Amino acid sequence: MDPSQVTGVYGEVSGLPVPVSAHVSQEQLPELRTYTVTAEWSQSDLVRGSRLRYSQQWTLIADSNHRKSIRTVLPPGPCVPVSGESLSGLSPIRGLRAVVRETSGHQLLEIWDHRGLRKCLNLTALNKHGRVYDDAQFGCLSWSECENKLLYVAEKNKDTSIESHGGDSACRKDRSVYREDWGETLTNKSVPVICVVNLQSGSxxxxxxxxxxxxxxxALWAPGSQSVVFIGWYHEPFRLGLRFCSNRRSALFKLHLDGNCECLSGSNLSMSCPRLSPDGSTLIYLQGQVFGPHNQCLSLQQLDLTSRKTSTLLDVVNRPQTGEFAGVYEALPTCCWSTDAQRVVFSSARRNWKDLFMVDRQSNKVTSLSDSLTDLSKVYGSWKLLTVQNDLMVVCCSSPNTPPTLRVGFLPSAGEAVTWRTLQQPVMTFDFHWTVLDVTPPPEEDNTHYSGLDFGAVLVKPSRPLHDAEIPLVIFIHGGPHSQFPAEWNCTTAGLAQLGFAVLMVNYRGSTGFGQDNILSLIGQIGGQDVKDVQTAVLTALQRDVTLDPKRLAVIGGSHGGFLSCHLVGQYPEFYRACAARNPVINAATLLGTTDIVDWRYTSVGLQYSYDQIPTAEALAAMLEKSPITHAAQIKAPVLLMLGGRDRRVSPHQGLELYKALKSRASPVRLLWFPEDGHSLSRVDTQADCFLNTVLWLHQHF
Known part of the structure; x- marks a missing residue:
């Protein structure tokens, strides 16, 4: 296979733009009502080796007397680059735009109106704090009601903390003191503080x-803008990794500008995503358990700000009924309320899909807002809500053969369906066939503590094979393990299918979207239940589709997906022809002291965790027993390892441990080392390199 062909295919599929956020404004005219939809997109550019961001606007015209009917969609405006912007936010009344921009090592706060740049502050030169946080975990940019104050979170100024302890002598004494951080992708986040900018004075x-x-x-402003609501994560006795972890002890707080702070929630739970209703009466947020699975089914809570009473709007779903809502598993978009504050809209996993839902606060009834087609005839397997404002929803829809598509629709009245309009079709679609498989474990593999659970997979293959022979099958395994492969656009899957491979994306028991029992069933069963589930899914796919080649099978995956890939080639050495693993867990016992989520190492093998935990021989033995390294001597399939030198979640020494074990036995192994990359291997050039090497590795050994 020609490397230039592989690179060309990957450049094509990875370079397709993806909408990442949206905003809606409206204007009432005498005879009609207009809506302006502004979407921000991300696009990978292999030439630059970076991701570009740009915005684009559409004008929608609706009838005044029938506001939920879009009469006309005008052609979009030009794409406007917004690269360099780390945060942005529009004010609710005058439409002022606040931007935190990176320029020559400085962070600037810019305020724009319809006449141009109105104010610019050099936050770095002011030296009131460290860098502004722009991550999804802590970051925010919130306008006050009067639109003369802005709220954001930044790193506490190190100089301030040193000066308070004695000036120059303290500086010499403390400059090498270790500062804990919040782990993978948050390595520069240690001591966040809430900051307020007075736009009139510039202070x-x-x-x-x-x-x-x-x-x-x-953080966000509470009604009246005299207090702030925020999520606070407890960092004593020490910090644990936050990325992909919805199980960290945290609480909802209200901080008055005079310094008085009160807790609005229970303190031994996990909280996230506070969202204030348009009328300022109610605050909703997501709530979960502490420790246990690091990702979980969450409940949606609502707090009446007048009575201070909290109630459950959506509870944890343990066992969803067939075809029904399966629970909340992901963050709420910034704007998720209906205008009348009676409904909340969100996206969430449902089995092998990602669907759009609405919950009514009066009845607690959940309604699916996705196209009313049966699962088998769905055009889009994934619906992701970007925003809902003025009751107009903006969503990103996709499927394994349809790249991200921007669509809009008004919130429906009771009993009505949404009339969806497409704003932006993808540049191209692909001639792939995809189907969803429901998989039932054989009786001997049923989990006696959580009996009767099933799982699923998404099978993608070229509609017309490149040759007459049977199609080679790549089994793609997600990490987490508590995450999901929905039937959505995935450029790795698309690239493989474009090059003639079939791809099976497996959602083994423990994946999100199947209920909390499904997640809990994997605790203590890693390296066994999940490995057998993937093998069962592969056998099911081969049985149901005779065009797949049972003699050309390979496994690929990252993190826990890499863990399972290495397990599979070790436990089924005659079955698979090749393996490609990104930052895999190889030896859970040796990982214990180097990971940013040490609690998961105990939980995953069925042990309780506490901060003062000291490793025991029994605990280490349990971790080792469930690790792929114990099967290394049986591995026959050639193994490609791809490791990030800055991985805080799974130390790259994990992959090196397997590399040495295989080298010592003269087993075919190749290792790629990316010194500047972390756990997700997310740099644009790294992803292109990994795809190229994976395809060539599979082709070589098939």
Whole structure:
């Protein structure tokens, strides 16, 4: 296979733009009502080796007397680059645009109106704090009601903390003191503080009163703009990794500008995503359990800000009924309320799909808003809500053969269906066939503690094979393990299918979208139940589709997906022809002291965790027993390892351990080392390199 052909295919599929956020504004005219939809897109550019961001606008015209009917969609405006912007936010009344921009090592705060740049502050030169947080975990940019103040989260100024302990002598003494951070992708986040900019005076101040054992984030103004609501993560006795972990002890707080801080929620739970209703009466947020699975089914709570009473709007779903809502598993978009504050809209996993849902606060009834087609005839397997404002929803739809598509529709009245309009079709679609498989474990593999569970997979293959022979099958296994492969656009899957491979994306028991029992069933069963589930899914696919070649099978995956890939080639050495693993867990016992989520190492093997845990011989033995390294001597399939030198979640020494074990036995193995990359191997050039090497590795050994 020609490397230039592989690179060309990957450039084509990875370079397709993806909408990442949207905003809606409306204007009432005498005879009609207009809506302006502004979407921000991300697009990978292999030439630059970076991701570009740009915005685009559409004008929608609706009848005044029938506001839920879009009469006309005008052609979109030009694409406007917004690269360099790390945060942005529109004010609710005058439409002022606040931007935090990176320029020559400085962070600038810019305020734009319809006449141009109105104000610019050099936040770095002001030296009131460290870098502004722009991540999804802590970051925020919130306008006050009067639109003369802005709220954001930044790193506490190191100089301030040193000066308070004695000036120059303290500086010499403390400059090498270790500062804990929040782990993978948050390595520069240690001590967040809430900051307020007064746009009239140009002053920046750090809000005082946050409890000293709490790290604040996701802040927003409370009604009246005299107080702030935020999520606080407890960081004592030490910090654990937050990325992909919805099980960290945290609480909802209200901080008054005079420094008085009060807790609005229980303190031994996990909280995230506070969202204020349009009328300012109610705050909703997601709530989960502490420790246990690091991702889980969450409940949706609502807090009446007048009575201070909290109630459950959506509870955890343990066992979803067939075809029904399966629970909440992901963050809420920033704008998720209906205009009348009676409904909340969100996206969530449902078995092998990602669907769009609406919950009514009066009845607690959940309604699916996706196209009313049966699962077998769905055009889009994934519906992701970007925003809902003025009751107009903006969603990103996709499927394994249809790249991200921007669509809009008004929230429906009771009993009505949504009339969806497409704003932006993808540049191209692909001639792939895809289907969803429901898989039932054989009786001997049923989990006696969580009996009767099933799982699923998504099979994608070229509609017309490149040759007459049977199609080679690549089994693609997601990480997590508590995550999901929905039937959505995936450029790795698309690239493989474009090059003639079939791809089976497996959602083994423990994946999200199948209920909390399904997630809990994997605790203590890693390296066994999940490995057998993948093998059962492969056998099911081969049985149901005779065009797949049972003699040309390979496994690929990252993190826990890499863990399972290495397990499969070790436990079924005659079955698979090749393996490609990204940052795999190889030896859970040796990983214990180097991972940022040490609690999961205990939980995954069925042991309780506490901060003062000291490893025991029994615990280490349990971790080793469930690790792929115990099967290394049986591995016959050639193994490609791809490791990030800055991985905080799974140390690259894990992959090196397997590399040495295979080298010592003269087993075919190749290792790619990316010194500047982390756990997700997410740099554009790294992803292209990994795809090229994976395809050539599979082709060589098929």
């Amino acid at each position: 920046v101040s750090e809000l005082q009163g946050v409890p000293p054992d709490v790290s604040p984030g996701q």
